[in-house]
Structures are given as structure tokens and as C-alpha cells.
Amino acid sequence: MEEDEQSGMRWWTILLGLLVVGFVSRLVIVWMFTGQPRVTSKDSRKERSLKTLIVLGSGGHTAEILRIVEKMNFENYSPRCYIAAVTDDHSLAKAKRLEEEKAGDELKQSRFYRIYRSREVGQSYITSVGTTLLAMAHAFYLAFSIRPDLIICNGPGTCLPVCIAGFVLKVLGVRWVVMVYVESIARVRKLSLTGLLFYKLHLMDQFFVQWPKLQQKFPRTQYVGRLM
Amino acid sequence: MTKGMVFVTVGSTLFDALVEAVCRPECLATLRKLGYSSLVIQLGKGNFIPDKSVGEAENIEIEYFTYKPNVDEYLNSADLVISHAGSGSVFETLRAQRPLVVVVNTLLMDNHQSELADELAERKYLYTASPETLVDTLRTMRLDSLVPYQSSEPSALVTTLDQFLGFPPS
Numbered sequence: 001m002e003e004d005e006q007s008g009m010r011w012w013t014i015l016l017g018l019l020v021v022g023f024v025s026r027l028v029i030v031w032m033f034t035g036q037p038r039v040t041s042k043d044s045r046k047e048r049s050l051k052t053l054i055v056l057g058s059g060g061h062t063a064e065i066l067r068i069v070e071k072m073n074f075e076n077y078s079p080r081c082y083i084a085a086v087t088d089d090h091s092l093a094k095a096k097r098l099e100e101e102k103a104g105d106e107l108k109q110s111r112f113y114r115i116y117r118s119r120e121v122g123q124s125y126i127t128s129v130g131t132t133l134l135a136m137a138h139a140f141y142l143a144f145s146i147r148p149d150l151i152i153c154n155g156p157g158t159c160l161p162v163c164i165a166g167f168v169l170k171v172l173g174v175r176w177v178v179m180v181y182v183e184s185i186a187r188v189r190k191l192s193l194t195g196l197l198f199y200k201l202h203l204m205d206q207f208f209v210q211w212p213k214l215q216q217k218f219p220r221t222q223y224v225g226r227l228m
Numbered sequence: 229m230t231k232g233m234v235f236v237t238v239g240s241t242l243f244d245a246l247v248e249a250v251c252r253p254e255c256l257a258t259l260r261k262l263g264y265s266s267l268v269i270q271l272g273k274g275n276f277i278p279d280k281s282v283g284e285a286e287n288i289e290i291e292y293f294t295y296k297p298n299v300d301e302y303l304n305s306a307d308l309v310i311s312h313a314g315s316g317s318v319f320e321t322l323r324a325q326r327p328l329v330v331v332v333n334t335l336l337m338d339n340h341q342s343e344l345a346d347e348l349a350e351r352k353y354l355y356t357a358s359p360e361t362l363v364d365t366l367r368t369m370r371l372d373s374l375v376p377y378q379s380s381e382p383s384a385l386v387t388t389l390d391q392f393l394g395f396p397p398s
């Protein structure tokens with residue numbers, strides 16, 4: 001009787017161990033391939049455009065990221081999904097205006113979403129635990145239902161839960177989400193907290209900064225000019 | 229020597245200290261002395277409502293509104309822009325090639341905004357001030373010593389991204 005229980009326990013331990021080992025090796029594999037160029041055969045290139053998720057960070061952040069969208073070849077980057085904070089009244093309107101100008105009839109393809117923010121300016125830390133959980137859940141729901149091939153973001157904190165959800169999609173093997181972060185032009189000497197976190201965790205496939213001085217401090221970033 | 233309009237903007241943010249500083253009689257008198265005749269103010273989320281009669285006393289016409297998503301018409305007709313340090317407003321003004329005084333919000337906790345303003349001021353694209361030093365800055369600034377801002381090209385970033393994703397150059 002006792003022996004049975006013990007062997008049962010042993011099996012559970014082994015199973016759990018295997019799961020942990022499997023998860024950790026998957027995590028290592030994802031990290032190894034993070035930042036590697038996407039391998040495409042010539043045929044697959046033609047047939048497959050990338051479902052692109054663009055996180056609009058409000059104010060200057062939105063203005064900067066839309067400069068990138070302006071220059072994108074929409075044949076390659078479509079459909080496009082835009083996410084902005086629930087409290088941000090202007091960003092989605094700006095994105096819609098750009099889509100109308102640039103995509104015309106194809107606009108039907110693009111989607112616009114609003115997301116809860118983890119913490120508003122001035123909110124207390126105690127209530128922000130609850131709102132952070134809500135924001136995370138919402139980000140996971142959106143990421144799993146959109147299942148993008150590419151996430152482009154440039155801060156502030158709004159993009160953090162979305163990127164974590166994107167990384168989980170990768171680890172679970174649901175979709176290989178290429179993740180791109182552009183540090184805001186306002187960061188001249190230091191990375192933002194969000195940027196620093198992404199950098200330290202090796203979460204991004206491409207990490208751009210907009211000042212050469214900042215690139216020198218963080219060698220795994222790239223500087224290819226400014227957006228504004 | 230009438231230079232016309234000064235556009236004051238806090239973007240969509242809350243920065244009453246800037247609007248209050250601009251609307252103080254001392255500041256209005258300085259602007260008048262420099263030749264400006266009217267103010268248009270974008271108040272953003274601010275609660276401070278400017279008193280038009282203070283402007284009348286200094287012979288400066290004051291107009292204001294809460295927020296407009298597109299302020300191009302004001303930027304283009306302004307002879308001077310006084311702005312908060314948000315990168316959106318700053319670069320919109322520089323790209324419109326308007327003389328700019330950026331007022332840094334000294335009350336913000338995480339004050340990375342001054343990083344950008346200082347860097348751009350070092351390159352002589354604009355002047356920086358705080359609400360407390362605005363009048364001094366206006367008095368001592370020399371707008372003809374400012375350098376015109378060369379707008380950047382985001383194409384390089386998109387090209388790098390295209391390459392990384394395996395898209396042929398367009």
C-alpha cells in the first residue's frame with residue numbers, strides 16, 4: 001500500500017520534471033532564435049504577408065510609430081491591427097486617418113482595438129495590482145485572438161503586457177511572433193523602464209534606438225536614424 | 229514691429245503651470261515688448277482658464293481651446309511657439325520650422341522629458357525654460373541664432389525591418 005503510494009508519487013514527480021525540462025528547453029530554444037532573421041523561401045514570401053500588430057502608445061509615441069507605418073509596404077504588412085489604451089482618445093483616430101489615406105478600400109482589412117492600462121498616472125500601487133492583472137488578461141485575450149506574425153511597439157508601459165503575451169505565443173508554439181521595439185526619440189541617454197526590461201529579458205527580435213549615444217551604451221540595439 | 233501670434237500648447241496633457249506662467253502680466257508684457265500681439269493657447273487637460281482681460285490690459289489678445297487633434301493651422305501661422313516638452317508637440321513645431329521655446333514640467337516625477345529638450349537645445353534647434361524661468365528666457369533669447377531642424381527619414385528603419393523579415397527591397 002505504502003509502496004504503491006510512493007511509486008505513484010514518483011511518477012508524478014517524473015512527469016512534472018519532464019514538463020519543467022520541456023518548458024525550459026523550449027524557452028531556451030525561443031531565446032536562441034530570437035533576433036535571428038526570418039527564414040523564407042522565395043515562394044512563401046510572395047504568398048504570405050505578415051499580420052502586423054501595432055501598439056499605439058499615445059501622444060508622441062503614436063506619432064513616432066505612425067511614421068513607420070507610413071513608410072511600410074502594405075502588401076507585406078497586412079492585415080494590420082492597432083491597439084491603444086482605453087483612456088487614449090486620439091491615437092486610434094490618427095491611425096484610422098492614416099489607413100484611409102494610404103490603404104483606401106483595403107481599410108476593411110485593418111482592425112482597431114482598445115486595451116486596459118495596467119496603471120494610470122497617479123494611481124495608487126494597491127489598486128494597480130488588480131488593474132495590472134486585468135490588463136494582462138486583456139492583453140492575452142487580444143494576443144491569442146489576433147495571433148499576429150509581428151508586433152511593433154515603442155512604449156510606454158501599455159505595450160508591456162501585449163509583448164509578454166506575444167512572447168508566450170512563441171513559447172507555446174502557437175505562432176512565431178517577431179517582436180520589434182523602437183525606443184522613443186525622447187530617450188537620449190537612458191532606456192525607458194519598459195525598454196530596459198525588454199532589453200534585459202532578450203524579448204525583442206529587433207531593438208531600435210534613436211540616438212547613437214544610446215546605441216553605444218546598449219550594444220544589442222540598432223541605430224539607423226531618427227523617426228521624427 | 230508686429231510679429232503676430234504666439235501659439236502655446238500643452239498637447240493633450242495637464243500642465244497648468246505653463247499656461248499660468250504665460251498668462252502672468254509680466255510675461256504678457258514681455259511678449260508685447262517683443263512685438264507679439266496675440267496668444268492662442270491649447271489648454272489640454274488643464275483646469276486653469278486664462279483671463280482674457282489680463283491680456284487686454286497688456287494689449288495682447290488671448291484665445292484658447294481645450295484640444296484639437298490637428299493644430300497645423302496654428303503652427304503654420306504662429307511666429308513663436310511655446311510648448312510643453314512632449315516629443316509630439318516638439319517635433320511637430322520643429323518640422324513646421326517655427327521658433328520654439330520648450331517649457332519643461334519640473335513637477336513631473338520621472339522627468340525624462342528634459343533629456344530630449346536639452347539635447348535639442350544643445351543643437352540649437354530650440355530654447356528651453358521652466359515655468360519659473362520662462363520670462364528670462366523670452367527676454368534673452370535670440371531667435372535668429374536658432375538652427376533650422378532637418379526632418380529625419382524613417383525609411384532606413386523600415387528597410388532594416390524589411391531585410392530582417394525577408395521581404396525584397398521595394
